[in-house]
Amino acid sequence: MTGAVVIVVLGLLILGCIFYGVSIYNGLVTVKNNIDKSWSNVEVLLKQRHDELPKLVKVCERYMKHERETLERVIRARNFSESASTPEERGKADGMVAEALKSLFAVAERYPELKADEQFSHLQERISRLENEIADRRELYNESVNIYNIRIERIPDVFIARAMGFEKRPLWHAPASDLKDVEITFSS
Amino acid sequence: MEKVEKKEVFSLVVGPCERELSSLSPRAEEGGTGIDLFAVKQAVNGGSLKVVFQSREKERVRDARKLLEEKGIPAAVVSTGEMKEVRFLFPAFSWKEGGKEILFSDRTGKNVSFRKDEKVLVTLTSKDGMFVSRKKAARLLSAAGEEVSAGEVLSHVFIEGGFIGVFSLDEPKGIVVDTNRFDYSFLGEQRSLSRNVNARALFRKIIASFPAPVVDANFGPGALPSIGDGDLKPEKILRTFAYYSVFISRALRNGLLEKSDLPRVKTEGEGGEFYWVGKPGRAGKQRVAGESGEASSTSLSPPPVPPRSFRPRRIFLGLRPGIFDDFKRGWGLEGLPFILRVVLGPLSLVFIFLAYASRSPVLLAAGLASFSVVSFALSFILLKQKREVENVPTAKLRSLPMGLVEVTGRCRRKHFLVSPVSSIPCVYYSYVILERVYRTGKSRVVVREWGDSGPVPFILEDETGRVTVDPKNASIIGGRTQTFSGREKPSISPGGVFLGENVTVKENIIPEGEQLYVLGYASPARSLAEDREKKIRERIKNLKKNADKLKEFDEDGDGQIDSFEWEKARRAVEMEVLLEKDSGESEIVITRPPEGGVFIISDRSERGLVRKLAFRSALTFGLSIASAALAVFLITGIFARGGGP
Incomplete structure (x- = not known):
């Protein structure tokens, strides 16, 4: 009688262990795919910003006759991001676009007529909102990577991760230019 | 006698x-x-x-x-x-105003007169015995304590071919007007082609003619315990409406007019000052929370779904039936395969119940074995939930991606919802009323009623934005539980619930402003395709009305649009809409994933939730093993004793 009970209990425990192992593996696959999905979500917003740039340049051209260099920088950055194929290149291009936009909006301060233009203010607002959303989505991407990296190193997941060849994934880092100290000078 | x-x-x-x-x-x-x-x-x-x-x-x-x-x-x-008056129902056809009295006549010339200083009850209903006003009127009236003019309120009353009742509060008499069959000639030049406008004018005239009449628009299914859906059939509605009107006039005559604090609507120009009995537009199954006194201070719309409540007659093994609902909601039973959830789960409980009643070890073994299978599966559902909570990163509401998301934030009400017992503004509530019953010297606790708010959508907001959460089929974990008890003395809860002797009410709520954790599926509230479809329909409708525009498609110039030309016009509209850039952003709503899966709403932190789910998973796994072991022990015992069952 006791033997039968022990066999059933052991059988259930073994079955439980198998299911548990499968659930760990499935979980690892999910978190790995979450990373790719998070990055795709960043790219969706980058694409939206990318589509807004020509409209912005077109509006600015009407008022900023003497700022060709600034406008061309935006176009160059946009073209570069279009041709970027690797994640590193895309990251660099993204940094260039952000930098060019910063300069453009700073220069726009000198053109009151441009600032008063409804289309410009609408585009500026939309691009700023997209910038914020891109930053949020990058955070989300980093969190996805972090969850995955922790899981593949944690016991008991580590055994299955190693056996199945799951490898660490890199976090997104801001371009070095964005991390430089900002020089602020006050006019006397 | x-x-x-x-x-x-x-x-x-x-x-x-x-x-x-x-x-x-x-x-x-x-x-x-x-x-x-x-x-x-x-x-x-x-x-x-x-x-x-x-x-x-x-x-x-x-x-x-x-x-x-x-x-x-x-x-x-x-x-x-006291309801004998209903037998002498007077169908009024015309109205005449004299110096001191108002005269209603029927088609045969018989009259019923009302003195102008008489206290009267005016009742209203639409032709289907339901609502008489638009939503806006209900909102206006919910603020009746504030400065709301009678004219403003009346402009929203929409009788739509219904009935108006006038019943005296001084004498047993009354009349009923069928607004479709009434002589509106007394309106003179103000008479309109629209029956609704005429009926509204008659209604205004009636309430302006009496000193502060009482107006009641609550007639509908369930307005009285004896009125059901079947009483609203055309052949029965007039008599039922008259019965309701007489009943309410009797209640007012028997003291409620003096004792009650009926909301008084102030007059402004024509119309007249009057009392409202409740809020128009309410009828039938009414929302407990929506009727709270707080309604007057809010502009939130009523919830889109009615609250759920059940009054179980029999208690199964001392368990209240609501426990299964709690289980379904809080323990992830929704995620179980259909066969386990609907067949094996209930079957295991039936086996255990029968075993309890018949003392049969075979049935008990069968019950335990099926329970073991269900709890084994449930432990892995809970484990999956735990893993999802751990695996999905927390997103900000401003940049919420579509698909499975995890968000946190404070909840805000999207619809008017107040907990029924404690009267606290909340986004979800459930309650159970328990009563201790004494019989033959023994006492036991029975469930009188249990229910919840139903899935009422609410808003979640963090520092970056807000999103709507539709809690339909969500696992709601946590909430604040409060207990109110009458014990040996009756009392009244803060929400005004009368707690009789030996009655305890347990209430579980998620109050407004609570920090919530939500794991669910984010998607636009309406799809782009639906929006386009709607736009196309609207434009085609407008095109049909616009003769000049239609001429553009009259290619053969015969002044008629044949089917070929119409098809071309329709395609042109479709193309126009498709080429338009979609403006504005559609609202995002978090729901249960369309293909099923994890949808959790909890007032716990992510870490607390993970611990809770891990504990539940381990507990159900342990129970599964224990019940399987016990089942095998019983079966082998049976075989060892007698060689078979």
Whole structure:
């Protein structure tokens, strides 16, 4: 009688262990795919910003006759991001676009007529909102990577991760230019 | 003689009351009355007159009325014997205004007159016996305590071929107007082609002619305990409406007009000052929370789904049926395969129940074995939930991606919802009313009623944005539980619920402003395709009305649009819409994933939730093993003893 009970209990425990192992593996696959999905979500917003740039340049051209260099920088950055194929290149291009936009909006301060233009203010607002959303989505991407990296190193997941060849994934880092100290000078 | 008295039913009606019920203290000598707690709460905090108790024992109803009145709740008794007036229903066809009286005549020339200083009740209903006003009127009226003009309110009353009743509160007389069959010639030049406009004008005329009449627009299914859906059929509606009107006029005559704090609508120009009984547009199954006194201070719309409540008659093994619902909601039973959830799960409980009744080890073994399978599966569902909570990163609401998301933030109400017992603004509530019953020296706790708010959508907001959460089929984990008890003394809860003797109400709520964790599926509330479809339909409708535009498609110039030309016009509209850039952003809503899966709403932190789910998973796994072991032990025992069952 006791033997039968022990066999059933052991059988259930073994079955439980198998299911548990499968659930760990499935979980690892999910978190790995979450990373790719998070990055795709960043790219969706980058694409939206990318589509807004020509409209912005077109509006600015009407008022900023003497700022060709600034406008061309935006176009160059946009073209570069279009041709970027690797994640590193895309990251660099993204940094260039952000930098060019910063300069453009700073220069726009000198053109009151441009600032008063409804289309410009609408585009500026939309691009700023997209910038914020891109930053949020990058955070989300980093969190996805972090969850995955922790899981593949944690016991008991580590055994299955190693056996199945799951490898660490890199976090997104801001371009070095964005991390430089900002020089602020006050006019006397 | 005695038989006649036995047939008579006495109804206890309560009216609106502005008194702060939470300040009332229970008194030792008050006994239990058997009053429906939630009906009292509804009527007292809402604006309507409502039957809260019925009995053939006059004394019992009278005692109940005394008890409520001592608590400051306006109450009156109406007996079926007083309803004889309904037999003499007067269908009015025309109106005449004299110096001191108003004359209503029927088609045969018979008259019913009302003195202009007479107190009257004016009742309203639409042709299907339901609502008489638009939503906006209900909102205006919910603020009746503030400066709301009668004209403003009346402009929203929409009778739409319904009935108007006028019943005296001084004498047993009344008339009913079928607004489709009335002579509106008295309106003269103001007479309109629209029956609704005429009916509204008649209604204005009536209320302007009497000093502060009482207006009631609450007729509908369930307005009285005896009125059901079947009474709203065209052949029955007039008599049922008259019955309701007479009943309410009797309740007002029997003291409720003086005792109740009926909302008074102020006059402005034409119209007249009048009292409102409840809020128009309410009828039938009404929302407990929506009727709270707080309605007057909010502009939130009523919830899109009615609250759920159940009154179980029999208790299964001492378990309240609601426990299964709690399980489904809080323990992830929704995620179980259909066969386990619907067949094996209930079957295991039936086996255990039968084993309990018949003392059969075979049935017990069968019950335990099937329970073991269900709990084994459930442990992995819970493990999956735990893993999802751990695996999905927390997103900000401003940049919420579509698909499975995890978000945190404070909850805000999207619809008007207040917990029924504690009267706290909340986004979700559930309650159970328990009563200790004494029988043959023994006592046991039985469930009188249990229910919840149903899936009412709410808003979640963090520092970056907000999103709508539709909690349909969500696992709701946590919430604040509060217990209110009458114990040996009856009392009234802060929400105005009457707690009779030995009655305990347990309430679980997620109050507004609570920090919530939500794991669910984010998607636009409406799809782009639906939006386009709607736009196309609208444009085609407009095109049909625009003759000049249609001419552009009249290629053969015959002044007619044939099917070929119409098809071309339709395609042009479609193309126009498709080429348009979509403007604006559609609202995002978090729901249960369309293909099923994890949808959790909790007031716990992510870490706390993971711990809870891990514990539940381990517990169900342990239970599964223990019940399997016990089942095998019983079966082998049976075989060892007798060689078979």
